[in-house]
Amino acid sequence: MALTLIVDDDADAAEMLAAQLAQRGHAVVAAHSLRDARRQMAVQPPELVLLDLRLPDGHGLALFDEPAMAQASVVLMTGYATLETAVQALRLGALDYLVKPVTAEQLGAVLKRVLPAPTAEARSDWRAQLEQGGRYGHLVGRAACMQRVYQQIARVAQTGVTVLVTGESGTGKELVARTLHDESRRRERPFLAVNCGAISPQLMESEIFGHEKGSFTGADRQHQGFFERADGGTLFLDEVTEMPLELQVKLLRVLETGSFMRVGSTQLRQTDVRIVAATNRDPWHAVEQGRLREDLLYRLNVFPIALPPLRERLDDLGLLCAHFLDEIGQREGGVKRLSPAALDKLAEYRWPGNVRELRNVLQRVYVMSEGDSITTEWLPANGPARAPAAAAEDPDLRVALGTPLADVEQRLILQTLRHYGNHRERTAAALGVSLKTLYNKLKAYESEPP
Numbered sequence: 001m002a003l004t005l006i007v008d009d010d011a012d013a014a015e016m017l018a019a020q021l022a023q024r025g026h027a028v029v030a031a032h033s034l035r036d037a038r039r040q041m042a043v044q045p046p047e048l049v050l051l052d053l054r055l056p057d058g059h060g061l062a063l064f065d066e067p068a069m070a071q072a073s074v075v076l077m078t079g080y081a082t083l084e085t086a087v088q089a090l091r092l093g094a095l096d097y098l099v100k101p102v103t104a105e106q107l108g109a110v111l112k113r114v115l116p117a118p119t120a121e122a123r124s125d126w127r128a129q130l131e132q133g134g135r136y137g138h139l140v141g142r143a144a145c146m147q148r149v150y151q152q153i154a155r156v157a158q159t160g161v162t163v164l165v166t167g168e169s170g171t172g173k174e175l176v177a178r179t180l181h182d183e184s185r186r187r188e189r190p191f192l193a194v195n196c197g198a199i200s201p202q203l204m205e206s207e208i209f210g211h212e213k214g215s216f217t218g219a220d221r222q223h224q225g226f227f228e229r230a231d232g233g234t235l236f237l238d239e240v241t242e243m244p245l246e247l248q249v250k251l252l253r254v255l256e257t258g259s260f261m262r263v264g265s266t267q268l269r270q271t272d273v274r275i276v277a278a279t280n281r282d283p284w285h286a287v288e289q290g291r292l293r294e295d296l297l298y299r300l301n302v303f304p305i306a307l308p309p310l311r312e313r314l315d316d317l318g319l320l321c322a323h324f325l326d327e328i329g330q331r332e333g334g335v336k337r338l339s340p341a342a343l344d345k346l347a348e349y350r351w352p353g354n355v356r357e358l359r360n361v362l363q364r365v366y367v368m369s370e371g372d373s374i375t376t377e378w379l380p381a382n383g384p385a386r387a388p389a390a391a392a393e394d395p396d397l398r399v400a401l402g403t404p405l406a407d408v409e410q411r412l413i414l415q416t417l418r419h420y421g422n423h424r425e426r427t428a429a430a431l432g433v434s435l436k437t438l439y440n441k442l443k444a445y446e447s448e449p450p
Contacts, residue, residue, distance in 0.1 A: 005046035006030045007037045007063065008077070009055050013100065017050060020104055024111065034058045041068040048114070051094075053078040064093060073114045077102060090298040095161055097256075105270060109258035112272060113160040126150040137179025139172060140323045141316035145308040149176070156303045157183035162255065164300045165278040167307030169429050170356030173278040176305060177236040180276055189233030192226050197242035198436040205247055206263050215264020227260055227271045239434050240277040240300065241286040248293045255299045275300070281432055310351040310358060317347055320355065324362045325374075336366055338374045345376045353425040360425070413441055 004026045008014040014030040021028045026048075031037035034057045040046075045068040053060040053076065060076070063069055076097035090097070095114040098106055126136045134142050136150040156163060157180050165173045174193055181191040199207055206216075210225030226235055237243070243251065254260045255275065259268050277300045279286065286292040310317075321338055329335045338346070342365075351357055361380060368378040397415055399408050413431065420426040428438040 003044055003046045004028045004048040004050065005037065005040055005072075006050045007032075007034075007055070007060060008050070008052040009033065010052075013102075017102065017107070020107055024108075032056070034060075034062060037063055038066060041066055046072050048072060048111075049074045050098075051076055052100075069093070075110055075114060090302075095302055099256075106257060109270075109272065113162070113274075126154045134319050135323075137182055138175040139179055140320055141313060142319060143308075143313035143315045145313055146316065149305060149307060152303075152305050153179055153183065156180070156305075158185065160274055162274070162300055162302045163276045163305060164283065164297075164303070165276065165305045165307060166283065167278075167280065168309045168354055169280045169432075169434060170354030170425070171307040171309055172355055173280075173307060174236060174238060176307065177234065177276040177278065181234040181274075184234070184274070186233050186274055190230050191234045191236070192230040193236040193238060194226055195238045195434070195436060197239035197434045197440075201244045204244065205250070208247070209250065209260050209262055211263035212265045215262075219264070223262075225262065227254065227273055228269070230273050231271050232273075234274045234276060237275065237277040239279060239437070241279045241281050241283065241292045242434070242437060245290075245293065248296050252293065252296045252299060255296075280434065310354045314347055317358075318343060320358060321346070321362060324359050325366065328363055328366050332366065334372075336369060336372050336374055339376070342374050342376050342379060345379050349380055352429040354429070357425055357429075410441075410445055413438070414445070417442075 004021050006014045006017050006021075006028060008017070008030070009032050011030075011032060014032070018028040018030055029040050029046075031040050032055075034055050049063070049069065049072045051060045051063060051074055060078075064074075070093075074094045076094045077100055078097070079100040096110050098110060129136045130142060130147065130150065134140060136153070139146065139150070153176065163177075163180060165176050167173055177193070178191060181187060194208065196204065206219075206223060206225065208225050208227060210228055211219050211223050213219060213222045237251075250260065254271065254273075258272065259270050261268055281291075283292060283297050283301065287294050287297055310320075321343065325336060325338070346358075346361075353360075365374050365378040369375065397412055399411065413427070416430055417424070417427045420430065424438055424442075425435060428435045431438070
């Protein structure tokens with residue numbers, strides 16, 4: 001039986017926690033000081049540590065230096081929580097933190113997030129899936145960088161910890177989230193995906209948390225938000241850096257307490273949702289820009305997964321092409337295959353739109369090609385594309401000091417769009433924004449007076 005270690009100088013509080021954990025089937029020991037905790041860990045390394053910050057002989061964070069802590073899931077508990085201490089604990093490796101006094105509901109929610117289910121069914125080995133069909137879950141590819149992603153998914157899927165998926169636009173971040181859900185114990189419950197960049201900021205709170213009838217103009221009926229509809233399952237928050245800052249505060253509260261309120265309601269509701277977030281931005285750069293709260297990033301970034309761009313896994317190009325052409329052929333009722341010359345030409349391309357762009361290109365050439373063999377005739381004809389990082393070769397954009405930032409952004413977007421020949425997917429990839437965000441910007445520019 002897995003061991004849980006409670007490190008708390010308050011003997012009564014430790015006893016109450018131990019009783020709650022024992023009812024849930026945990027073997028529990030308690031330590032009331034750093035010295036006692038080190039002794040207990042030397043006897044038997046714990047699987048879970050509930051760690052108080054203030055102890056008689058020092059600060060609780062000092063235990064992170066112990067080798068046994070590297071293999072344990074650590075949850076910080078304190079009656080004196082501050083943003084600084086919480087962030088420091090999460091940086092050191094804590095998976096969550098609780099503010100004392102800890103309720104049974106809060107403890108239960110945290111245990112679901114940080115521990116695998118005691119009776120979880122054995123999931124199929126990702127290596128076996130890969131060997132059989134060249135894919136794992138919803139993801140296709142055999143490249144070494146993708147196998148690392150598969151290994152991470154397989155390890156974290158059976159836990160409840162929050163996952164942050166990063167990668168360029170079009171790399172398949174939602175497919176990672178769907179695979180995580182399907183390989184988890186939540187697979188029989190709902191999977192819901194929310195594109196935070198595609199929802200109006202005025203409606204986002206209502207869509208995510210729900211609203212009561214009459215709570216605002218147009219609210220003619222009660223509405224359940226994503227957190228209620230995904231209860232027991234997985235909620236995928238795509239482009240999370242596009243979420244308004246005031247909503248990020250409320251999201252942080254849900255992650256901390258498992259509770260929320262509908263718009264226009266005073267009733268606190270509980271939810272059990274596994275969060276998978278994603279962004280095509282550098283999340284730390286988003287924090288520096290003020291687009292993402294630092295404390296929320298530490299909550300989301302418990303288990304990071306970085307998806308490689310297509311140009312770094314061109315060994316998978318043939319496998320991906322065969323996969324997409326099979327899908328297209330099933331829909332259209334005919335089988336077509338790439339000629340060797342066509343595959344060579346695709347391999348020369350740098351794919352700024354990644355796997356999504358590849359799928360769109362194959363859909364187009366399937367329609368335009370006559371016969372069963374796809375030649376080079378309808379493939380991208382502008383030669384190898386530059387990676388988005390090669391911006392130094394692009395034309396300069398010069399602006400005068402004092403130019404409003406909104407004007408600078410508009411000029412940058414429009415000039416980049418012209419540079420890529422009005423190709424919106426490439427423009428979005430080069431700018432590091434979602435395609436939906438780019439569409440919204442361009443639509444706003446069209447509505448502005450000249």
